[in-house]
Amino acid sequence: MNLLITGITIADPNSQFNQKKCDVRVEQGKITAIGNNLTASNNEQVFDGEGSILSPGFFDLNCSIGDPGFETKEDITTATAAAEAGGFTGIAVLPNTKPIVQSKAEVEYIINRAKNNLVDVLPIGAVSQGMEGKELAELYDMKQAGAVAFSDGGKAIVDDGFMSRALQYAQGFNGLLMVYPENKSIAGKSQINESKTSVLLGMKGVPALAEEMHISRDIFLATYHDAPVHISNISTAGSVALIKKAKKDGVKITCDVAAHHLVFTEELLNDFDSNYKVKPPLRGKSDVKALIAGLKEGTIDAVGSQHRPHEIEFKDVEFEIASYGIIALQTVLPLLIKAGLDAAQIAEKLSVNPRKLLGLAVPVIAEGAEANFTVYNPALQWEYNVDNNYSKSANTPLLNKKLTGKVQLVYNNKQLQSYG
Numbered sequence: 001m002n003l004l005i006t007g008i009t010i011a012d013p014n015s016q017f018n019q020k021k022c023d024v025r026v027e028q029g030k031i032t033a034i035g036n037n038l039t040a041s042n043n044e045q046v047f048d049g050e051g052s053i054l055s056p057g058f059f060d061l062n063c064s065i066g067d068p069g070f071e072t073k074e075d076i077t078t079a080t081a082a083a084e085a086g087g088f089t090g091i092a093v094l095p096n097t098k099p100i101v102q103s104k105a106e107v108e109y110i111i112n113r114a115k116n117n118l119v120d121v122l123p124i125g126a127v128s129q130g131m132e133g134k135e136l137a138e139l140y141d142m143k144q145a146g147a148v149a150f151s152d153g154g155k156a157i158v159d160d161g162f163m164s165r166a167l168q169y170a171q172g173f174n175g176l177l178m179v180y181p182e183n184k185s186i187a188g189k190s191q192i193n194e195s196k197t198s199v200l201l202g203m204k205g206v207p208a209l210a211e212e213m214h215i216s217r218d219i220f221l222a223t224y225h226d227a228p229v230h231i232s233n234i235s236t237a238g239s240v241a242l243i244k245k246a247k248k249d250g251v252k253i254t255c256d257v258a259a260h261h262l263v264f265t266e267e268l269l270n271d272f273d274s275n276y277k278v279k280p281p282l283r284g285k286s287d288v289k290a291l292i293a294g295l296k297e298g299t300i301d302a303v304g305s306q307h308r309p310h311e312i313e314f315k316d317v318e319f320e321i322a323s324y325g326i327i328a329l330q331t332v333l334p335l336l337i338k339a340g341l342d343a344a345q346i347a348e349k350l351s352v353n354p355r356k357l358l359g360l361a362v363p364v365i366a367e368g369a370e371a372n373f374t375v376y377n378p379a380l381q382w383e384y385n386v387d388n389n390y391s392k393s394a395n396t397p398l399l400n401k402k403l404t405g406k407v408q409l410v411y412n413n414k415q416l417q418s419y420g
Helices: 076-085 104-113 139-145 160-171 196-201 208-225 237-248 266-271 285-297 332-338 343-358
Strands: 003-010 021-027 030-035 045-048 053-056 058-063 088-093 120-125 229-231 253-258 302-304 373-384 401-412 415-418
Touching: 053 343, 058 076, 058 253, 058 302, 058 332, 058 343, 076 088, 076 120, 088 343, 088 373, 088 401, 104 120, 104 139, 120 139, 139 160, 160 208, 196 266, 208 229, 208 237, 208 253, 237 253, 237 285, 253 285, 285 343, 302 343, 332 343, 332 401
Parallel strands: 003 045, 003 053, 058 088, 088 120, 229 253, 253 302
Antiparallel strands: 003 021, 021 030, 053 373, 373 401, 401 415
16 A cells, blocks of 8 residues: 655654654555655555654553453454554553463464454463463463563462562563562452542552552562563552662663553542443542653653453443453543643653563654554544444443544554544
8 A cells, every 4th residue: 555644743753754744655565755745646545644643653562352262352353453443553462361371372373363464463471370370381482482571461470489480580581571560468359549539439449558569579579680570550659659769770670551540530430430440440640640740751661551351241230340441442542642641752652662662673754664653633533432442342431432632544564544
């Protein structure tokens, strides 16, 4: 597909055209010209980029799909369709499937199932067998087969000794552990943030301490082994402060935050809407403020979708028994715009840094480069509804809401998808 984009603003920190308004030509999957007043040829599709942003394709660090085993929640076809509509040209998928991705066979299955797709689908392998935190999974074999990192998904690694051994082992072949921070003995079976809201609602709350103690442990272990560790889905002001200090001290630590934790707060739970039930739980306004500040100052490296699809019977029930999570691939961009991030920050946290963390090639908007980009209009309003929700699931509080910030084009692997 040959394409000419006219008058668009480029947001790419690695491009010489960063923050410049240009025309961009794509031929046979490559960017062949960037300049002004480029003339369209007969065989080109022309897109008017006035008011829009051209960014390297978004990449999601934290996506859960059901394939294999839970295809009624989401399969690779629907997940990639939702990812495209959200501006993602790459997603790293968590291992919490059935069977769990814990050997090279499961890694190869996902890679083969996702071939020839616009969206690059990259497997994350489990750290432990059965994600039980007791015995190491086949980390090296999975890395060789194409796993980009290792995680036990939303399960915290409880055993300190096991975490220590996992860090040591992964260090030997540059494997990255992406860990969920929760001290289970403190969090217990609590489901919302510990605060005045939890008292008013009559529900036991998860204290910020549960997350922060776990992060402190991983900082100590990363320091002791001089090994890298990535903390997934941080949610508290205390976590930001801990990681900020650790980075200053030279600890090899990185972290990400889910987009909804930059906008939603615990007050939204007053009506017991299970679509707001996420893990970690929605926190207070001061936490949201600290997360946004941590993102802008560089303490938080990346933003993830934390896409968690569920069938209706897992969410349309009493809050206490509802499953955690929301579908989020199509709503990350509007939430980041609502949180106050500009085009440069979105490109850094959603396109560049996620790939850097995984050691992947970072797309660049440059002449001669492979075309891998997202075009979006940060001011365009649209309604997210059943007609344009490409996920199999519908567990999101944003359905039937007007959102600001619309993806218009995605291009990758010589494939173009547009959204009117």
